[in-house]
Amino acid sequence: MTTPESGLILPCGSVLVNLLVPDGAASELRARAHRLPSLQLSERSACDLELLATGGFSPLNRFMGRADHERVLGEMRLADGHIFPILVTLPVERGPAVRLDWEIALRSAKNELLAVMTIEEIYEWDRREVAQEVFGTQDLRHPLVAEMQRWGPLNISGRLQVLDLPRHYDFQDLRLTPAETRTRLAGSRYTNVVAFQTRNPLHRVHEELTKRAAQEVGGALLLHPVVGMTKPGDVDHYTRVRTYKALAERYYEPGRVLLALLPLAMRLAGPREALWHALIRRNHGANYLIIGRDHASPGTDSAGKPFYGPYDAQELVGRFKDELGVGVVPFRELMYLPDEGRYEEVSRITPVTRTASISGTQVREEFLNAGRKLPAWFTRPEVAEILSESYPPRHRQGLCVWFTGLSGSGKSTTAEVLTVLLLEHGRQVTILDGDVVRTHLSKGLGFSKEDRDTNIRRIGFVAAEIVRHGGVVVCAAVSPYRATREDVRNMVGADRFNEVFVDTPLEVCEQRDTKGMYAKARRGEIHGFTGIDDPYEVPLNPEITLDTVLFTPAQNARRILEHLQGQGFVRGAS
Numbered sequence: 001m002t003t004p005e006s007g008l009i010l011p012c013g014s015v016l017v018n019l020l021v022p023d024g025a026a027s028e029l030r031a032r033a034h035r036l037p038s039l040q041l042s043e044r045s046a047c048d049l050e051l052l053a054t055g056g057f058s059p060l061n062r063f064m065g066r067a068d069h070e071r072v073l074g075e076m077r078l079a080d081g082h083i084f085p086i087l088v089t090l091p092v093e094r095g096p097a098v099r100l101d102w103e104i105a106l107r108s109a110k111n112e113l114l115a116v117m118t119i120e121e122i123y124e125w126d127r128r129e130v131a132q133e134v135f136g137t138q139d140l141r142h143p144l145v146a147e148m149q150r151w152g153p154l155n156i157s158g159r160l161q162v163l164d165l166p167r168h169y170d171f172q173d174l175r176l177t178p179a180e181t182r183t184r185l186a187g188s189r190y191t192n193v194v195a196f197q198t199r200n201p202l203h204r205v206h207e208e209l210t211k212r213a214a215q216e217v218g219g220a221l222l223l224h225p226v227v228g229m230t231k232p233g234d235v236d237h238y239t240r241v242r243t244y245k246a247l248a249e250r251y252y253e254p255g256r257v258l259l260a261l262l263p264l265a266m267r268l269a270g271p272r273e274a275l276w277h278a279l280i281r282r283n284h285g286a287n288y289l290i291i292g293r294d295h296a297s298p299g300t301d302s303a304g305k306p307f308y309g310p311y312d313a314q315e316l317v318g319r320f321k322d323e324l325g326v327g328v329v330p331f332r333e334l335m336y337l338p339d340e341g342r343y344e345e346v347s348r349i350t351p352v353t354r355t356a357s358i359s360g361t362q363v364r365e366e367f368l369n370a371g372r373k374l375p376a377w378f379t380r381p382e383v384a385e386i387l388s389e390s391y392p393p394r395h396r397q398g399l400c401v402w403f404t405g406l407s408g409s410g411k412s413t414t415a416e417v418l419t420v421l422l423l424e425h426g427r428q429v430t431i432l433d434g435d436v437v438r439t440h441l442s443k444g445l446g447f448s449k450e451d452r453d454t455n456i457r458r459i460g461f462v463a464a465e466i467v468r469h470g471g472v473v474v475c476a477a478v479s480p481y482r483a484t485r486e487d488v489r490n491m492v493g494a495d496r497f498n499e500v501f502v503d504t505p506l507e508v509c510e511q512r513d514t515k516g517m518y519a520k521a522r523r524g525e526i527h528g529f530t531g532i533d534d535p536y537e538v539p540l541n542p543e544i545t546l547d548t549v550l551f552t553p554a555q556n557a558r559r560i561l562e563h564l565q566g567q568g569f570v571r572g573a574s
Contacts, residue, residue: 019053019061019115019162026163033105033116033163037097040107041090041114044147046166047228047265048088049106049114051280053162054177056264058283063090065121065157073133076272083279083324085272087134089125090117091151098122098156108166120158127151135269136308139301141541143232144267146486150453168263171227171241176260182285184258185220192219194329195286197277197295199230199266201243201387203363203379205334207251208343213290213329214256221257222286223248229265231298233493237261239390246382260284268298270308271316278317278326291317292331299494302540336377369394369568394568398467399427400492401560403476404485404539405502406531407517408509410548410556411476414502417557419474425561425570427472432459434477447528453484460488467496472569480530482537498567500560501542506531508549 021029041049051057059082064072067079069087076085092098100122106115131138131145140146168175176184185193194213198206214221225244227237241261248259264280267273273296278289295313300306318328334343335355349355358367358378367374371393374384401418403411412433422429434455438445441458445451456479466473479485489497509531510518521529528534539545544563546556564570 019160021161021163029116029161030113030163032103033113036103036105036116038105038107038111039092039097039117040109040111043109044229044265045090046108046114047263048090049160049162050165050263052088052160053115053165054179056178056262056280056283057084057088058178060084060088062160063117063157064088064155066123066155069123069125069155073129076275083275083320085279086267086269086276087130089155090157091125092154092156093152094154098154104156106160112164112167114164114166115160115162117156117160118158119156122154122156124153125155134267134272137301139307140483140486141298141300141302142268142307143298143490144269146483146490149483150457150487166263170238171261174241174245174259174261175263178284181222181258181260184260185222185285188220188255188258190218190220190256192217192288193222193286194219194288194290195222195224195281195284196290197281198223198225198244199234199240201235201240201379201383202247203374203383204336204377205343207247207380208334209331210290211252212332213288216329217288217327219288220255221252222281222284223257223259224262224281224284224286225259226264226266227261228263231266231268232490233495235387235391239386242386243383246386247380250382251380266296268296270295270297271312274313274317275320275324278320278324278328282324282326287325288327288329289317290329290331304541338377341377365394365568369397392470395427395571396470397496397569398470399472399496399498399564399569400463400467401472401474401498401500401564402463402479402485402488403474403500403502404479404542405504406506406509406536407478407529408512409502409504410512410546410553411478411502414500414546414548414553414556414560415474415476417553418560421557421561422472422474422564422570427570429472429474430466432462432473432475432477434459434475434479437477449481449534453481456481456484456488457491460491463488464491464493467492478530478536480534480536482539485539498544498560498564499539499542500544500546501539502546502548503538504548 052061064087071077071079072084072087078084097104100119102119104117104119105113106117107113127148128138135142135145138145194217196210210221223244225240244259248257274291281289291314293310297308314328314330321327333346335346335349335357336343338356339354368391373388403415405411415431419429419431437459442455445455456477459475459477463473463475520526521532530536544560565572
């Protein structure tokens with residue numbers, strides 16, 4: 001645990017008391033809040049507010065002001081010197097309600113009143129600087145770098161008076177605040193506590209690893225899965241928590257494991273995020289954290305290279321372990337020995353020993369996507385059953401095919417042919433065409449950059465919902481801006497998203513223009529027309545690039561179909 005000698009604030013309930021308004025004053029504040037201007041929080045900001053209010057981010061007790069913002073960027077510390085490697089800010093658009101010394105009501109996405117902020121600071125922030133310093137990249141394939149493009153240009157900060165935490169109706173017995181978690185852990189007979197950060201289902205190797213980690217430190221295990229915002233495309237937390245419960249109740253030593261849920265909005269910032277996770281677990285009562293390869297990494301960038309080194313996170317947390325009061329337990333690679341029926345560290349296995357292993361790709365492609373149950377040596381039967389119920393074979397999973405290209409490039413025609421082919425092969429398909437969507441879903445929007453982004457994100461939102469429920473959605477929209485397309489990729493989930501770039505030269509598009517829009521743009525009769533006086537940002541690494549000059553729409557559609565069959569989303573010919 002942290003100590004006074006370390007120079008850090010001991011985990012305590014003071015932040016909770018300071019932010020949650022006592023019952024006696026709450027009714028008066030509620031009445032006043034209903035007359036205040038309101039700000040509807042994003043899912044990310046609502047997660048942040050909850051951990052600010054309960055002390056999960058202690059010693060931080062508000063969305064960051066300018067001084068904290070600047071020092072976190074450069075030094076991974078708050079203005080007062082405490083370690084804090086990740087920005088926790090409240091970005092907003094410019095508007096009449098954002099004024100110094102004004103109070104503003106903070107509400108959930110469902111318009112539930114959560115808190116009142118007294119605005120004490122308003123300051124601008126730089127997206128490029130934040131991306132480079134916090135995430136080490138400006139690559140839009142990084143989910144947060146893409147998401148930041150739609151955040152407001154201003155950050156606000158000030159005193160928070162929290163009236164209610166965001167409401168959760170699921171797994172309420174596991175939703176423990178930091179104070180409640182510390183109390184539960186203090187009731188065990190162990191002094192040391194090792195925490196395990198997870199956003200994936202647990203297999204036997206994880207079970208073995210966590211048990212060994214608890215034995216190594218002679219302590220208890222805090223199984224602490226993230227149930228806020230994780231990597232786009234991750235298995236939903238309802239499924240994951242069901243697997244954690246099955247394991248904790250049946251396969252761990254009673255009294256030595258505590259399962260608690262963490263409503264954290266991950267940033268996927270690799271090493272910086274690992275250090276943040278260590279701080280958060282310290283506030284929950286742990287003094288060790290298991291850190292594995294590629295901890296909190298979003299995967300690979302636009303060039304197919306990892307965003308972070310495999311052991312960068314372990315190294316960074318190790319540098320600050322004494323000051324932070326949280327030690328590192330490395331995630332050691334284990335291999336199953338079928339002849340002995342046990343797992344062993346790879347470094348201790350001789351070359352002649354028979355081993356068995358299944359990679360993450362094999363789990364998805366050869367078992368879950370194929371409708372096969374995972375073997376008992378790899379996954380407990382209860383976990384395998386839950387995953388098979390929640391994870392249908394690949395040909396029944398949701399999928400988005402996103403056509404992008406200039407007006408007149410042939411997106412809609414090819415999309416229509418593809419839709420027919422998908423229906424022929426047994427998939428249920430929804431088509432979202434840009435022109436049709438503007439008639440209904442986006443009626444009233446103009447063609448400014450902001451309106452175009454809004455239109456594309458609306459299409460993306462609908463597409464993500466269709467994919468989440470197992471449907472196929474074919475979208476055909478100019479979608480000229482790269483950042484917005486990457487944002488939609490993250491909404492849908494990268495493994496369910498296929499970007500199709502319809503690469504038709506501008507002069508060919510102009511020749512095909514039956515509506516005469518290009519001619520009007522050339523004459524200056526309309527403004528902001530993509531390809532003429534507004535840019536089209538070519539995809540850097542689309543899944544498919546189509547040539548509509550040399551190949552017909554039918555040929556191109558069949559090429560896409562073959563690609564989807566290769567991915568397993570569509571069954572081959574019977």
